[in-house]
Amino acid sequence: MRNTVTIFQKEIKSYFASPIAYGLMAFFALISGYFFFAFTANFVERGIRMQMMGRGMPMDVNEWVIRPMLMNMSVVGLFVIPMITMRLFAEEKRLGTIELLATSPVRDLEIILGKWLAALVMYSAILALAGINTALLFLYGNPDWKPLLVGYLGLVLQGGTLLAIGAFISTTTRNQIIAGTATFAICLLLWVLDWASSYGTTSAAKVIAYLSVVTHFEPFAKGVIDSKDVIFYLSMIFFGLFLTSRSMESLRWRA
Amino acid sequence: MINVEGLTKRYARTIAVDNISFEVQKGQIVGFLGPNGAGKTTTMRVLTCFMPPTAGKASVAGFDVLEQPMEVKKRIGYLPELPPVYGDMEVIEYLRFVGRLKGIPKADLKRRVDEVIERCAVGEVRTRLISKLSKGYRQRVGLSQAIIHNPDVLILDEPTAGLDPKQIIETRSLIKSLAGDHTIILSTHILPEVEQTCEQVIIISRGKLVATDSVHNLTNRLRGSEAVAVEVEGRDGAVNSAVILQRLEKVPGVSRVLAKESRGQRHIFEIESLQGRAIRPDLARAVVESGWNLNELRPVAVSLEEIFLQLTASDEAATPAGGVKQ
Numbered sequence: 365m366r367n368t369v370t371i372f373q374k375e376i377k378s379y380f381a382s383p384i385a386y387g388l389m390a391f392f393a394l395i396s397g398y399f400f401f402a403f404t405a406n407f408v409e410r411g412i413r414m415q416m417m418g419r420g421m422p423m424d425v426n427e428w429v430i431r432p433m434l435m436n437m438s439v440v441g442l443f444v445i446p447m448i449t450m451r452l453f454a455e456e457k458r459l460g461t462i463e464l465l466a467t468s469p470v471r472d473l474e475i476i477l478g479k480w481l482a483a484l485v486m487y488s489a490i491l492a493l494a495g496i497n498t499a500l501l502f503l504y505g506n507p508d509w510k511p512l513l514v515g516y517l518g519l520v521l522q523g524g525t526l527l528a529i530g531a532f533i534s535t536t537t538r539n540q541i542i543a544g545t546a547t548f549a550i551c552l553l554l555w556v557l558d559w560a561s562s563y564g565t566t567s568a569a570k571v572i573a574y575l576s577v578v579t580h581f582e583p584f585a586k587g588v589i590d591s592k593d594v595i596f597y598l599s600m601i602f603f604g605l606f607l608t609s610r611s612m613e614s615l616r617w618r619a
Numbered sequence: 620m621i622n623v624e625g626l627t628k629r630y631a632r633t634i635a636v637d638n639i640s641f642e643v644q645k646g647q648i649v650g651f652l653g654p655n656g657a658g659k660t661t662t663m664r665v666l667t668c669f670m671p672p673t674a675g676k677a678s679v680a681g682f683d684v685l686e687q688p689m690e691v692k693k694r695i696g697y698l699p700e701l702p703p704v705y706g707d708m709e710v711i712e713y714l715r716f717v718g719r720l721k722g723i724p725k726a727d728l729k730r731r732v733d734e735v736i737e738r739c740a741v742g743e744v745r746t747r748l749i750s751k752l753s754k755g756y757r758q759r760v761g762l763s764q765a766i767i768h769n770p771d772v773l774i775l776d777e778p779t780a781g782l783d784p785k786q787i788i789e790t791r792s793l794i795k796s797l798a799g800d801h802t803i804i805l806s807t808h809i810l811p812e813v814e815q816t817c818e819q820v821i822i823i824s825r826g827k828l829v830a831t832d833s834v835h836n837l838t839n840r841l842r843g844s845e846a847v848a849v850e851v852e853g854r855d856g857a858v859n860s861a862v863i864l865q866r867l868e869k870v871p872g873v874s875r876v877l878a879k880e881s882r883g884q885r886h887i888f889e890i891e892s893l894q895g896r897a898i899r900p901d902l903a904r905a906v907v908e909s910g911w912n913l914n915e916l917r918p919v920a921v922s923l924e925e926i927f928l929q930l931t932a933s934d935e936a937a938t939p940a941g942g943v944k945q
């Protein structure tokens with residue numbers, strides 16, 4: 365436990381010591397700021413149009429702004445995650461510091477957990493910063509905050525899954541660029557698997573669609589926590605971290 | 620303290636270490652000597668539990684590297700070939716990190732960090748980013764890292780590589796000062812380093828153990844004959860170098876005399892004895908009785924360099940008689 369904290373702290377410090385963290389935060393905040401602006405403008409415009417047509421029906425901010433915002437953030441996350449995970453192990457291998465970690469009285473699992481948690485906190489910080497926009501909605505409107513929290517929970521779970529996969533990929537190379545590119549490719553793949561469901565209803569298509577990380581996010585964006593989706597993410601996280609630990613072990617055999 | 624038995628490590632294609640066995644006693648400094656690619660780093664990586672052996676056994680402080688790696692890891696400090704440092708950390712921050720990683724209790728951490736900073740003379744750069752340090756300082760930070768938890772066993776992979784002569788001397792004396800309470804294995808291809816720092820030497824070449832013995836014994840055993848340098852000066856008037864040479868050759872036990880150089884009245888010779896003969900007393904007497912001045916008479920050490928070349932020469936025939944192979 366203490367070792368996990370030690371590794372975690374080191375990773376967090378290292379993220380915030382590099383300009384990449386701030387770059388990612390700015391990038392993400394900017395993009396989600398743009399989406400926020402677009403969705404809100406669209407929402408307001410529709411509202412005005414509806415009123416002019418004499419149908420003064422109250423519109424739902426959650427449905428028109430928050431939900432599409434969350435969906436978009438989950439996709440933009442696919443681009444950000446490889447940047448967060450690519451250095452996790454690849455850099456230690458390149459610097460040779462992996463020899464320090466692997467010869468210290470620390471279990472592999474403690475190292476992996478520390479690194480993964482740091483990546484998750486980093487990702488959450490990026491999400492949180494981007495979420496400041498939504499605070500404006502609370503200033504000027506009265507949206508339901510529960511679906512927003514659920515949505516954020518979904519983003520964190522989805523992030524955790526992809527970060528675990530990214531961590532695994534980072535153990536397989538000493539080149540950060542390769543790790544980042546491969547992770548991005550896998551993230552993209554897991555995203556587009558969703559499309560498989562639209563091409564068929566065979567059981568194979570269903571299984572493939574089931575693996576899509578985005579499919580499982582949609583209910584969260586709607587403010588619904590389905591235990592099925594939570595279990596999916598948690599087991600994917602477990603699987604990703606398991607692969608990471610196997611990979612670290614086999615590194616020792618091959619080294 | 621360290622026990623290696625039939626250790627073999629195979630990579631995909633190469634056998635890096637081939638069935639080597641040795642033992643290191645507590646408190647010793649052992650030099651691990653071998654040419655490039657001999658398998659030094661590989662052996663050290665097995666001892667530090669970085670990678671498991673393909674076959675054979677290795678244990679540190681009585682704990683097997685495969686069965687109880689955590690116990691082994693607690694007891695070793697390891698300086699890999701490349702100092703395992705993070706460029707984006709300050710020296711002191713890095714040492715605190717390693718200290719926590721090695722399981723130093725919180726209450727002792729500050730004291731231990733201050734101690735190694737003092738001991739490895741990195742106080743000057745304690746708040747400097749490691750990426751901004753010179754190679755020598757980085758190596759010292761690496762060494763501090765290895766000793767921070769006061770381990771029983773220190774494993775140092777080429778600790779003086781890339782240092783300037785002054786730093787090499789400092790590092791060697793630092794390592795020497797660590798002996799006694801620590802058992803130390805250091806690898807190197809620099810022979811004088813072994814002669815100066817180590818008590819025991821293990822020579823490997825192409826993954827095979829070539830010799831293991833004390834430095835003293837090894838030099839002696841292989842030095843079948845004694846070599847002596849003498850400087851003779853004519854007392855009054857000129858003396859011909861050839862005359863002296865003839866006289867020296869007549870001394871019992873001398874096998875060969877070589878005239879090295881002559882400077883005016885001073886003549887320098889290198890003399891080899893027959894196997895196992897002490898010739899220095901007779902030489903001295905012969906020179907003085909002939910009425911010359913004996914300015915200098917000193918043994919010329921057969922350097923480990925020669926031994927090393929002999930032992931690691933690729934053909935087996937080069938292994939000297941008397942066999943140091945174990």
Ligand SMILES: Nc1ncnc2c1ncn2[C@@H]1O[C@H](COP(=O)(O)OP(=O)(O)OP(=O)(O)O)[C@@H](O)[C@H]1O
Binds near residue numbers: 618619655656659
């Ligand atoms: N990761 C690896 N994969 C495959 N082969 C390796 C690996 N590391 C080392 N080797 C091979 O194993 C042999 C021993 O290498 P090792 O690094 O142990 O030698 P060394 O004695 O430390 O040499 P040097 O003095 O150059 O540091 C070499 O033939 C090397 O090519």
Ligand SMILES: [Mg+2]
Binds near residue numbers: 659660661700776
């Ligand atoms: Mg080496």
